[in-house]
Amino acid sequence: MKNRPATVSDVAALARVSTATVSRALNPASAELVSIEARERVFAAAAELDYTANHAARSLKTRSTRTVAVLAPEFANDFFMELAEGVERELEISGYMLLVASSVNSQAEEAKRLALLSRRLVDGIIVIPAGPRGEHLQAISDRGTPVVLVDRLVEGAHLDAALSDNEAGAAELTRALLSDGFSRIAFVGGDVTISTARERLSGFARALAEAGLPADAGSTRLGGMGIEDGHRRMDEILRSDDPPQALFAVNLLVHLGMQRRLLEAGKDADGRPVSDRFVLASFDETPYSPFLPSCRYTASQDAAGLGAAAARLVLERIRARGHATGFAAAPGTAPAPAEARIVRLGTTLIRHPRG
Amino acid sequence: MKNRPATVSDVAALARVSTATVSRALNPASAELVSIEARERVFAAAAELDYTANHAARSLKTRSTRTVAVLAPEFANDFFMELAEGVERELEISGYMLLVASSVNSQAEEAKRLALLSRRLVDGIIVIPAGPRGEHLQAISDRGTPVVLVDRLVEGAHLDAALSDNEAGAAELTRALLSDGFSRIAFVGGDVTISTARERLSGFARALAEAGLPADAGSTRLGGMGIEDGHRRMDEILRSDDPPQALFAVNLLVHLGMQRRLLEAGKDADGRPVSDRFVLASFDETPYSPFLPSCRYTASQDAAGLGAAAARLVLERIRARGHATGFAAAPGTAPAPAEARIVRLGTTLIRHPRG
DNA sequence: CTGTTAGCGCCTTCAA
DNA sequence: TTGAAGGCGCTAACAG
Numbered sequence: 068m069k070n071r072p073a074t075v076s077d078v079a080a081l082a083r084v085s086t087a088t089v090s091r092a093l094n095p096a097s098a099e100l101v102s103i104e105a106r107e108r109v110f111a112a113a114a115e116l117d118y119t120a121n122h123a124a125r126s127l128k129t130r131s132t133r134t135v136a137v138l139a140p141e142f143a144n145d146f147f148m149e150l151a152e153g154v155e156r157e158l159e160i161s162g163y164m165l166l167v168a169s170s171v172n173s174q175a176e177e178a179k180r181l182a183l184l185s186r187r188l189v190d191g192i193i194v195i196p197a198g199p200r201g202e203h204l205q206a207i208s209d210r211g212t213p214v215v216l217v218d219r220l221v222e223g224a225h226l227d228a229a230l231s232d233n234e235a236g237a238a239e240l241t242r243a244l245l246s247d248g249f250s251r252i253a254f255v256g257g258d259v260t261i262s263t264a265r266e267r268l269s270g271f272a273r274a275l276a277e278a279g280l281p282a283d284a285g286s287t288r289l290g291g292m293g294i295e296d297g298h299r300r301m302d303e304i305l306r307s308d309d310p311p312q313a314l315f316a317v318n319l320l321v322h323l324g325m326q327r328r329l330l331e332a333g334k335d336a337d338g339r340p341v342s343d344r345f346v347l348a349s350f351d352e353t354p355y356s357p358f359l360p361s362c363r364y365t366a367s368q369d370a371a372g373l374g375a376a377a378a379r380l381v382l383e384r385i386r387a388r389g390h391a392t393g394f395a396a397a398p399g400t401a402p403a404p405a406e407a408r409i410v411r412l413g414t415t416l417i418r419h420p421r422g
Numbered sequence: 423m424k425n426r427p428a429t430v431s432d433v434a435a436l437a438r439v440s441t442a443t444v445s446r447a448l449n450p451a452s453a454e455l456v457s458i459e460a461r462e463r464v465f466a467a468a469a470e471l472d473y474t475a476n477h478a479a480r481s482l483k484t485r486s487t488r489t490v491a492v493l494a495p496e497f498a499n500d501f502f503m504e505l506a507e508g509v510e511r512e513l514e515i516s517g518y519m520l521l522v523a524s525s526v527n528s529q530a531e532e533a534k535r536l537a538l539l540s541r542r543l544v545d546g547i548i549v550i551p552a553g554p555r556g557e558h559l560q561a562i563s564d565r566g567t568p569v570v571l572v573d574r575l576v577e578g579a580h581l582d583a584a585l586s587d588n589e590a591g592a593a594e595l596t597r598a599l600l601s602d603g604f605s606r607i608a609f610v611g612g613d614v615t616i617s618t619a620r621e622r623l624s625g626f627a628r629a630l631a632e633a634g635l636p637a638d639a640g641s642t643r644l645g646g647m648g649i650e651d652g653h654r655r656m657d658e659i660l661r662s663d664d665p666p667q668a669l670f671a672v673n674l675l676v677h678l679g680m681q682r683r684l685l686e687a688g689k690d691a692d693g694r695p696v697s698d699r700f701v702l703a704s705f706d707e708t709p710y711s712p713f714l715p716s717c718r719y720t721a722s723q724d725a726a727g728l729g730a731a732a733a734r735l736v737l738e739r740i741r742a743r744g745h746a747t748g749f750a751a752a753p754g755t756a757p758a759p760a761e762a763r764i765v766r767l768g769t770t771l772i773r774h775p776r777g
Numbered sequence: 778c779t780g781t782t783a784g785c786g787c788c789t790t791c792a793a
Numbered sequence: 794t795t796g797a798a799g800g801c802g803c804t805a806a807c808a809g
Contacts, residue, residue: 072541072565074786085796090788097789102794117565123482123542124786127801132478142506142522148497155497155524164538167497167522169510183519186427187478187802188543210427210472294709323709330712354649354678355710357685429802440780445804452804457778479802482785542786 073116081112089113093120126187134164135381136189137374138181140172140197145353146319146370147195150217153374154193161382163190174198185212191381193374196221199260213384217377220262227384229376229410233263233350236366236414237270238277240348241315243364243416245278249313249346253285255300256321258292264317267350271315285311292317297324305332305341312345319351326359352417360421366414376410428471436467444468448475481542489519490736491544492729493536495527495552501674501706501725502550505572508729509548516737518545529553540567546736548729551576554615568739572732575617582739584731584765588618588705591721591769592625593632595703596670598719598771600633604668604701608640610655611676613647619672622705626670640666647672652679660687660696667700674706681714707772715776721769731765 079086084105091097092109101109112118126132137154139147155165166189170177177197181204184192191213194204201216201224208214208226216228244252254271257264268289272282286307288300297320304310305328316322325347332341342360352367387405430441437444439460446452447464456464467473481487492509494502510520521544525532532552536559539547546568549559556571556579563569563581571583599607609626612619623644627637641662643655652675659665660683671677680702687696697715707722742760 075788076786086787087789087796087798088794091795094788100794105794117561119537119541121482121542121786122538123478123487124801125788127476127478127482127786127803128788130801136521142503142510143500144503145498145500148499148503151497152524155526164535165523166491168520169507171510180519182474183477186474186476206472326713353710355708355713358681358710358713358715360713430804431802441802442781442804443779446779449804455778460779476802479785480804482787482802483804485785 072121073113073118074121075118077116078109078112078118081116082108084109130187132188132190133162134166134189135191135193135378135385136166136168136184137193137195138168138170138177138184139195140170142167142169146218146351146368149370150195150374150377153371154378155374156371157375157378158382163382170197172197174200174203178203181207181214185210191215191385193217193377193381195219199262201226211388213381213388215377215380215384217373218263225407227377227380227408227410229373229380229412231263231368231373232411232413233266234270234273236350236368236416237267237315238274239270239414239416240350240364240366241271241274242278243418244313244315244346244348245274245280247313247346247363249311250278250280251285251311252313252315253304253311254287254289254315255304255317255325256291256296257289257317259289261292264292267317285313292320294320294324294327297321297326298328299324301325301328314345314347316347316349319349319353322347322349322351322359322362326361329361350414352415356417357419357421362419362421364419365417367417368414369412372412376412380408380410427476428468428473429476430473432471433464433467433473436471437463439464485542487543487545488517489521489544490546490548490733490740491521491523491539492548492550493523493525493532493539494550495525497522497524500708501573501723504725505550505729505732508726509733510729511726512730512733513737518737525552527552529555529558533558536562536569540565546570546740548572548732548736550574554617556581566743568736568743570732570735570739572728573618580762582732582735582763584728584735584767586618586723586728587766587768588621589625589628591705591723591771592622592670593629594625594769594771595705595719595721596626596629597633598773599668599670599701599703600629600635602668602701602718604666605633605635606640606666607668607670608659608666609642609644609670610659610672610680611646611651612644612672614644616647619647622672640668647675649675649679649682652676652681653683654679656680656683669700669702671702671704674704674708677702677704677706677714677717681716684716705769707770711772712774712776714774717774717776719774720772722772723769724767727767731767735763735765 075086075089079089089109092101092106137151151167158165174197185207193215195217196219201221204214205224216226259265329342334340345361346363347361348364350366352365356362430444434441434444444464447456447461492506506522513520523535529552540562548570550572551574556576559569560579571581614620684697689695700716701718702716703719705721707720
């Protein structure tokens with residue numbers, strides 16, 4: 068117990084070969100250069116000593132960790148974590164490992180941890196941005212660690228990204244409500260500094276316009292992306308005169324907050340639940356959506372697909388970086404950086420029977 | 423763009439000092455040993471070059487990463503991720519960073535990734551075990567990387583752990599149903615190879631016994647911890663003759679599966695939802711619990727608290743390890759390893775008005 | 778107060 | 794096919 072972990076030299080000594088041979092034998096890529104005999108002795112010794120390579124030392128030398136990080140605003144968020152699982156499955160195919168870190172919903176922390184991660188802990192980073200700016204992300208990318216965005220875009224960075232087609236999804240959701248006969252629809256929640264909210268609002272507005280309706284048909288109530296915000300907006304709606312019957316929630320959390328407020332509202336004088344007065348459509352499907360009383364439509368995002376797409380993007384950048392020469396380009400002729408690629412994934416309209 | 427990141431030597435050259443001085447100046451612990459002048463020149467140079475320490479090199483030298491990992495069976499699980507956030511908040515206090523990795527619900531992967539993580543990527547590991555055995559965890563711990571268990575215990579390892587008081591929580595939940603007048607209660611779901619399920623079943627049985635009821639009052643239906651399992655068990659219950667009215671779900675997923683089956687069942691001949699025929703109690707509270715039709719009681723676990731407790735346990739071990747001498751103890755007198763400590767956290771009974 | 782030196786554990790030419 | 798040697802970037806003695 069408490070033995071200091073074995074090193075290559077330990078293995079070399081036990082196997083009666085040099086450390087170079089140990090390294091070669093243990094590394095699949097170079098194992099063929101070692102005689103069968105030596106190789107077996109090395110394997111035996113390694114097993115005997117329970118040897119595992121020191122990751123830090125190896126990556127210091129090879130400048131590669133075969134590891135990618137996902138930096139998410141928070142851990143306890145199903146959407147982010149399903150996305151992470153999508154990343155993981157894709158990475159596995161290429162023999163990479165995933166590490167997830169949190170930016171604690173703060174751009175400052177995001178910058179700090181990004182810097183830490185980028186210095187030889189991981190080969191590439193997939194970021195779900197915590198805020199609207201991206202200069203710090205661009206900086207890390209410029210210094211050689213590929214950075215890919217998912218879910219949201221940011222200002223001030225020109226990076227690869229995997230995103231849902233929020234505009235189209237929102238338009239589809241809106242059209243579904245329209246074709247159910249609702250002509251007054253309120254868009255609820257949404258922080259316009261966040262790209263997803265902007266895109267969804269834009270899709271909503273487009274669908275209304277296409278139907279010949281004014282964009283404000285339904286006293287839209289912007290503001291916020293969290294549970295509390297949804298709760299507050301719903302409260303306002305309940306207090307307002309002649310509120311619209313159809314409501315479009317910008318995301319899951321706002322949706323949940325709204326439903327909570329409706330649950331609190333209980334029943335009408337005539338004994339019918341207040342929630343029956345409304346029909347909701349919302350971005351994001353969850354296992355619980357069928358249980359939310361007035362939820363009729365959701366636009367389900369392919370979280371895992373976004374993750375997988377993002378993973379493919381980083382892996383490509385990581386491999387490309389490998390080919391980069393150390394030579395400085397002639398002054399003024401910096402090689403045009405490959406265009407930032409944006410992958411858009413469609414959403415799926417889901418109808419819930421009860422809503 | 424694409425400058426190779428600056429190193430200590432780069433900074434040293436620009437600041438016209440030695441690398442040792444750079445290291446000292448940049449390291450808060452030793453910064454006072456450097457003259458103000460030199461320190462400022464170093465800071466200026468570091469800022470100028472946008473220097474960030476290479477984590478791999480540093481940890482290779484210092485044998486410390488100021489990082490702790492959480493290894494969870496999966497990412498997309500609210501309970502695990504809230505637990506991770508608890509860990510993170512506690513680590514932050516001590517200036518440690520959190521990395522989360524997944525064991526993909528496999529003991530084999532768990533062992534592999536644990537080994538990887540333990541080799542200089544992190545100083546300590548908090549594991550939510552993926553399976554019933556723990557020899558591989560013990561092995562890592564024995565080799566010097568502190569390992570702490572959370573949520574579940576395993577056979578074959580003698581490690582610190584932070585756990586919910588499942589036995590008491592289950593008893594409390596059962597008593598609540600009993601005092602509501604139900605004398606036939608079925609325990610639904612539960613894999614007896616998992617310690618949490620065993621403990622909950624035991625608490626359930628104890629509460630029944632204390633009430634003078636036989637343990638099988640209610641045709642208990644064990645088996646499984648996932649959504650599908652809950653769905654299947656509920657299906658069986660619906661098909662059975664004279665099923666018990668009160669049901670105890672072993673955890674959130676089983677609970678959700680049961681509710682799903684009830685939702686599918688729709689309404690009775692008399693127009694009342696089938697879900698009205700049952701009253702459920704379940705481990706694990708979520709933001710969605712109030713919306714689950716027949717959910718009357720939940721035993722809410724303090725996920726973040728478990729994480730924080732586990733974090734404190736690893737940090738203590740990490741610090742203790744620092745004091746360990748390199749000297750081998752006299753043969754036969756290996757210092758008695760400090761007892762493995764088990765922290766138990768209470769659960770909170772929540773009553774849901776509608777259930 | 779500062780610089781020189783020597784590795785941490787690993788991989789990778791370069792010679793043999 | 795193998796070994797010797799150097800160095801990745803950093804820090805911790807040890808001198809000065």
